[in-house]
Amino acid sequence: MTASWKRSLIPFSVVPILLLLAYGFRTDPRVVPSPLIEKAAPPFSLSLFDGGHLSLDGLRGKVVVVNFWASWCYPACYEEAPVLEGGWRAYKDKGVVVVGVNVQDTEQAAREFMRRFQFSFPNGVDPRGKISIDYGVYGIPETFFLDTEGRIAYKHVGAVTGKVFSDQIEGLLERARQAGQERGKVGRGA
């Protein structure tokens, strides 16, 4: 009697496998979380299209948006380009810098892209992919939001929307303001 009762449980042995497969619907195989979140952003020095050099270290104390793009990345890069340029114009006087890193591209095509979207924020080339590999980039476009301490606060994969941009920037500016107040309090207390 007990034996047959036990045996009727055998079919349920397939349930864990089915549950695991069902779990698969909840995850997206294309999304890979970055291990760099809340870590110090890898430093880089970028040769800019307009001649100069830009070093990430020099931007300490500002909120930095690092965007990896390419002219062949259609449509996502084309969708987000106006957002980035608009965001840069709106926030550049509030301690925010947008940095464009052009990857796996040709110079001519990249310049054309920048002209088309009237990029005025600093843009440079990552000719050998070192910066993008340092940032663990796996799909273009990707955008990293760095706080004033130079830590990566958030990574966005795919086209950045206006909402994502302003939400992240406002959040980081707010964080910087609070940190400043904390420091101020500590300073006064001491």
Add this chain to the structure above:
Amino acid sequence: MGRKGVICFIISLVMVAPRAFGASSLEEDVRQISTELRCPVCQGLSVADSPSRMADQMRDLIRERLEAGESPEAVKAYFVERYGEWILLAPRREGFNLLVWVLPFLGLTGGAAALLMVLRRWKNHPAPAATSVDPATLERVRREMAQDQS
């Protein structure tokens, strides 16, 4: 050489095989490391196999880091630090990942042990098992199958 000898010979070769790589050149190391890394922009291809530009750049970076004196392990660790464990095409043999490495061999040895037990029982089985289809059915099926085929 008896069958046991053959088996021992094979097992010993299999055990030795992974260590058989001797001294290797820089290019071999680059190749080896890049077969173990996933090309991030591809789907499941390794950095060694992928024709994409990203994979090109990663191979260059591996070469550069090796030339700068980094060990292959350190180069791989660098990629894991940037991309996460996901970049390794074979999971590290530690913690939970051990499951995927150990289970096949546990299954194999467990299965082999079970099989040997079954065979031992069968060997001691006194009566020869009669074929369980009665000859009439067998004949009928054969006849019908012959009809199908003609």
Add this chain to the structure above:
Amino acid sequence: MTAELGNIALWTALVTALFGAGAAVIGHRRGNTPLFEGAHNAVLVHWALVTIALLSLEYALITSDFSIRYVASNSSRNYPVWYKIAGLWGALEGSLLLWAWMQATLAAQVVVMYRRKHRDFLPYVSAVLMGISAFFLLVLLIPANPFERHAPVPSEGRGLNPLLEDTSMLVHPLLLYSGYVGFTVPYAFAMAALITGRLKEEWLYITRRWAVAAWMFLTSGIIYGGWWSYHVLGWGGYWAWDPVENASFMPWLAGTAYIHSVMIQEKRGMLKVWNLTLISLTFSLVIFGTFLTRSGILNSVHAFTQGAVGYFFLAFLALILLSTVTLLTYRADRLKSEGAVDSFLSRESAFLFNNLLLVTFCFTVFLGTLFPLLAEAVRGVKVSVGAPYFNYVARPIALGLLFLMGVGPVIPWRGGSWVSLRRNLVGPALAGLAAGGTTFVAGIKSPWVLLTYALAVFVSGVAVQEYYRGIRARRRSAGEGPLQALGQLFLRNRRRYGGFIVHLGVALLAIGIASSSAFQVEQERMLKQGESLEAGRYQVRFERLTGSEGPTHVKVQGIFTIFNDRHEAGRMTPGLRFYPTQQEPIAEVDYWIGLKEDLYLILGSFDREGNWAVVKILVNPMVSWIWIGGAIMALGTLLGLLPAGLLPPPVKGEQS
């Protein structure tokens, strides 16, 4: 109009299938002959209806009826008619319709062949087959309707995924699907045996040829897929352990175990539960593979776009697994069979170990494929399980299988003696050792390669020796000439001697895999016009670039002059195809194929003015042995399957 016709046909086919399933069982139980006959007619009507649906979609594809979303997304006016036809299986919805049609065709074939026989089985067989059909029709009607219309109607279609624009598209999917669908027939008979309790060998005899035929199609499909990957995907390999490749490999492994282990039951009446389990496993893995490919839960080059289809397939998989395991458990008592062997050294044990290795292999592939999901569920971390893992685990198992493939066929049933075994194995074993030794002396030190060579030669030695001895015996006893003796030998035991041919094919395949993965030479560099790059004994000189316009794309080709040992050997023109609808160009590789090695060129990036180009040269040793081995495997299976009617009858007289 076409879309409406297709949809009506699908709906009616669904109703007919459900009626057929119900009527077959009820008619049989109540002894109601008209109902029972009606059920069988329903199967045929159902086939006709699915055929109408299939033809409707084909008609829409051929006439470029872009008011149907599927046609607009997967076809183009510019296509030659073959690609238009192949659009049927170019994407999710159409491929499921093709599947449903193949399923319906097999069901009809079963009914036509067996309606006057196997009266106890057939109702349940029809019911199971119609149940499976009904599921596919339901999927076609709800989440994956190929006849869905859309507006506005575009003037031109988007065309197939460019990777599919290859003649292989006309072969590979059809072979693979025939393999998958073919396994439903033995499964349906197995279920019928479990339901009716007629658990003796009858179902197995009836379906053996179905299973072997399905196995042949699956084998050819997988190997043809490797060839496709090799010459189209442009990375120089043929197997990447991609989830979708694994999805086809798992049922192959289970099916291979099955077609071997049925022999034990046929000869000795043992392993009843095991065989039922194996065929159920094979079929479940077919559905599991379809689920993997079409649910989007794993990333893969081959994956179709996802949608609600995944939920349907998961539900169906759950239904199959639960019902099959329940039935097996319920019948387990009646299936108890004690075996008996005289010795550990028996054909039975060789088969059992072969099964153990194949099933472990299958489990390993399953585990590796799903492990990323498991790790994410348990640890919340994404991990990858790819080629390095699978190669590591697969190599020892594959070598073990090769070993058994040599030993198994010469051990007698029930048990043999070491003496007779030695007599049968000394020759092939020496040949194998000699092959391994020669390659070692020739400078190859990789133990994997040496072992593979040695075992492959051993396996071939056994096959050749068996043929030789058989022919010699016939020549002595019947006084036949060598060719006649060969023919008679084959006719008298097609399965055994067809099997040896298959084993020979596997041996060639193993040599090809081992050589190509161990000794690939690879060189990649940017070349200016007139510059050369060396790889092995080849020198490749970049001449210039050319451009041309195809019907759906623009093609840029590099022209390279090839020198073989400093002698000019010809030109190669690897290219890149640029599609207006695709972001990245598709590589069009160029290759020279040879028995010894293939020369394989891939064009990388290039300068628009044509001053420089990046080229990757691969020298892939002995890859063609894989295709030849695969072809021999298929041929051997086919010879073993040939119906007796097509062959001259064996000479009557002495019995072998």
